[in-house]
Amino acid sequence: MPSPLLTVARWEFFRYFKWKGEIFTLILILVLSGLSFGGKELISKFSSSKPIEIAVIDDLGVTLPEAGTSRFTWTRSNEADRATLMQRLADKDLGGILSIKDSTKSAITVFEKASWQDELQSSLNQLLLDKRLESAEISSADYYLLNQPVALEIQIHEQGNLPSSESEKLFVIIVLALMLLGVFMSFSYIFISVTSEKQMRVTEQVISAISPQTWIDGKLLGLTAMSLKSIITTAITAVLGIIVFAKLTNSPNYFAGFEGSIITFGLIGSFALAGLLFWNCFMVAIAAMVEDPNTSTKTPLMLLPVLAVSVAFFAISEPNNIVVQILSFLPITSMGVMPVRMVMGTVDMWQVIVSLLLLIVAVAWTRKFASKIFRLSMLMYGKEPQWREVWKWIRQS
Amino acid sequence: MSEAFLSVSNINKSFSNVKAVVDLSFEVHPGTIYALLGPNGAGKTTAVRMLLDIxxxxxxxxxxxKSSDGRSNPAxxxxxxxxxxxxxxxxxxDSLVYLGMLRGxxxxxAKQEASKWLKRFDLADRENDKLQTLSKGNQQKVQLISSILHRPDFAILDEPFSGFDPVNQEKLIEIIHELSADGMTIxxxxxxxxxxERLADEILLLSRGTAVLQGKLKDVLNDASSxxxxSIDxxxxxxxxxxxxxxxxxxxIDDLAVDGNMRINFFLHDENNVGQLLKACTETMSIHNINTETIGLHRIYLDAVKKHKELVDA
Structure with missing residues (x-):
């Protein structure tokens, strides 16, 4: 005999799993992640590598750099040649006509706006630097000395906390973003699944066949699996996208230097799973109370988990802060905050275990009260339960 | 008579201050069709939900x-x-297979049975279409199939004829008879x-949560058929x-007035002297129309509910 729990879980999972949609989403994530990390390099890679010729009409007599020192080649010209130069511009044979009035003012005439014009700014600064130093009566040597930053070497105490690397920071941001994605996906799946079943009056049919506990457990299992699937496929595709685009565009390896152990990954995965289950229980209970999704005042509560995970982003800057430490133990925030502490801060293993256990206990407790609310609310048509009633049910559960 | 399949003894259910079901008792015997009747809000749905342990x-x-623990077995x-x-x-x-699997x-x-039933209800060519593309009547057929797909021992059919045209109503009557003949208690x-009247073996009429009439249908009709x-206008x-x-x-005195006339309904039994009644009426009132009607379940239902309402209101 098939297990009703697995039957419900499979049904809920495949209600939202559509192959075409999955493939389209994965391609989109691949492209987006690639563009996010390697887009700039990609654009410059495909930009013309041909040197850009700049005609300089200059009243100051600046020394023009030799060809090959930047992507620009500089040719001295004068006002009398402007008409010819304008024609060359029109023929796209010339990049621009640069008129230098004095060491602080210049203008360039181009045929169209292009990305190389931003680079011209720094070349121009360099080009006019000598003239500007001369007018300010500062020698080149003094200038370079003044521009040297005061050396500050940070020496960490031998028992102190080593600073987080950029790759660790990137990893944590990706983890939190994936958790947010999971919570968002759960929100949409649960909200649609529960409220539509209630509105479509499927409830009685199902509840006469299986217990409300089996129904809610199957739902939680199926929809959490769907959210996890979204997290995992997004993570794999995004990382793949970053790596592939980085290779294609010779971008830096963003994950260089990141060292993560299997235990760390396993624990972060456990926090993600337990946290999702915790919030999914909460969302099932709230969704069951909603009579009409368009007018219900309870709908905004479904966004509470997003807020709870978002708090973890603030923990990134100071992972060892006392408030962050407290938040890492609270089941409503530990899903996101503890992984941040694990990767970026210092945390003893016992703290991680205690936090995870607290979260698991919270899952069990939330499941219990959620199923009570679910059972009573799903058969309540035409009105929503009052908070007073809900509180009574929670106390009874 | 065989042991009852289902025994309900003195059940009560209230919601806040509303008494939905009051001291209700009845028995349903194996293989019979038991009709639970009553006007809207009489407590039928509450009673059914209690029977299903919802x-x-x-x-x-x-x-x-028949259950070892006396409780309903969803399968x-x-x-x-x-x-x-x-x-x-x-x-x-898909829907039928899912609901069939939930029933064990x-x-x-489940797939085989679902296809068989869909064919019987002329829906074989629509079995893979989305339900929302089916007409209301066809959706109703699918819903009905879901309740009998797993060949249950006991089925509760709440308003099974709703949404069906006369042709499908006849088909449904045939199916219900067939299921009952196979031993299903309904x-x-x-x-x-x-x-x-064409289906039930026994009836229970509820009004305001209370049983106002119950028994074998043939006995109820026999009592009334005499x-x-x-009606005299x-x-x-x-x-x-x-x-x-x-x-x-x-x-x-019926509220129904035709062409400005008043209608008096006399309820006569064999022992009543119709001649004496008609004589008295013709001598003292101007009669425009006389009509006779055998009392059926419809009338019995209305009278019983009306009497109960008057009793409660009094």
Whole structure:
């Protein structure tokens, strides 16, 4: 005999799993992640590598750099040649006509706006630097000395906390973003699944066949699996996208230097799973109370988990802060905050275990009260339960 | 008589200050069709939900005598709720297989049975279409199939005829008879008294949560069949004559007025002297029309509910 729990879980999972949609989403994530990390390099890679010729009409007599020192080649010209130069511009044979009035003012005439014009700014600064130093009566040597930053070497105490690397920071941001994605996906799946079943009056049919506990457990299992699937496929595709685009565009390896152990990954995965289950229980209970999704005042509560995970982003800057430490133990925030502490801060293993256990206990407790609310609310048509009633049910559960 | 399949003893259920079911007792015997009747809000749905263990009675006992623990076994029960609902974005076949599996069927068996029933209801070519593309009547068929797909021992069919045209109503009557003949015990709730009369073995009429009439249908009809309703339309009622006739039989003045006339309904039994009644009426009132009607379940239902309402209001 098939297990009703697995039957419900499979049904809920495949209600939202559509192959075409999955493939389209994965391609989109691949492209987006690639563009996010390697887009700039990609654009410059495909930009013309041909040197850009700049005609300089200059009243100051600046020394023009030799060809090959930047992507620009500089040719001295004068006002009398402007008409010819304008024609060359029109023929796209010339990049621009640069008129230098004095060491602080210049203008360039181009045929169209292009990305190389931003680079011209720094070349121009360099080009006019000598003239500007001369007018300010500062020698080149003094200038370079003044521009040297005061050396500050940070020496960490031998028992102190080593600073987080950029790759660790990137990893944590990706983890939190994936958790947010999971919570968002759960929100949409649960909200649609529960409220539509209630509105479509499927409830009685199902509840006469299986217990409300089996129904809610199957739902939680199926929809959490769907959210996890979204997290995992997004993570794999995004990382793949970053790596592939980085290779294609010779971008830096963003994950260089990141060292993560299997235990760390396993624990972060456990926090993600337990946290999702915790919030999914909460969302099932709230969704069951909603009579009409368009007018219900309870709908905004479904966004509470997003807020709870978002708090973890603030923990990134100071992972060892006392408030962050407290938040890492609270089941409503530990899903996101503890992984941040694990990767970026210092945390003893016992703290991680205690936090995870607290979260698991919270899952069990939330499941219990959620199923009570679910059972009573799903058969309540035409009105929503009052908070007073809900509180009574929670106390009874 | 065989042991009852289902025994309900003195169940009560209240919601806040509303008494939904009051001291209700009845028995349903194996293989019979038991009709649960009553006007809207009479407590039928609450009673059905208690039978299905969806809600618990405040007091009283519901016992399924074939079950070891006396409780309902979902795998052996079928339910067609009054509040219809399926998954509109799913196909009839997928929905039926899912609901069949929830009732303990194996996937292949559920698929096979679902296809068979869909064919019987002329929906074989629509089995993979989305439910939302089916007409209301066809969706109703799918819903009905879901309640009997797993060949339950006991089925509760709440308003099974709702949404069906006369042709499909006949088909459904045939199927219900067939299932009953196969040994399925059926509790039926419907508002079409003529159809209930053709199906039910026993009836229970609820009004305001209380049983106001119950028993074997043939006994209920026998009690009433010896009665006849004689309706007389008169221009004006002679109260003195009516007072004199109250010794002969029961009567009521109908609210129904035709062409400005008043209608008096006399409820006559074999022992009543019709001649004396007609003589008294013709002598004292101007009669425009006389009509006779055998009393059926519809009339019995209305009278019983009306009497109960008057009793409670008094």
């Amino acid at each position: 809600i618990r009675p405040d007091s009283g006992v519901i016992a399924y005598n 052996k029960m079928g339910y067609l709720p009054e509040e219809r609902g399926m998954y509109p974005d799913k196909s009839p076949l 069927m194996k996937k292949n068996d 509790v039926l709730s419907a508002h079409q008294m003529d159809l209930v 009665a006849m309703k004689l 008169v221009a004006a009622i002679n109260q003195q004559t009516l007072a004199g006739l109250s010794d002969i039989c029961n009567y009521e």
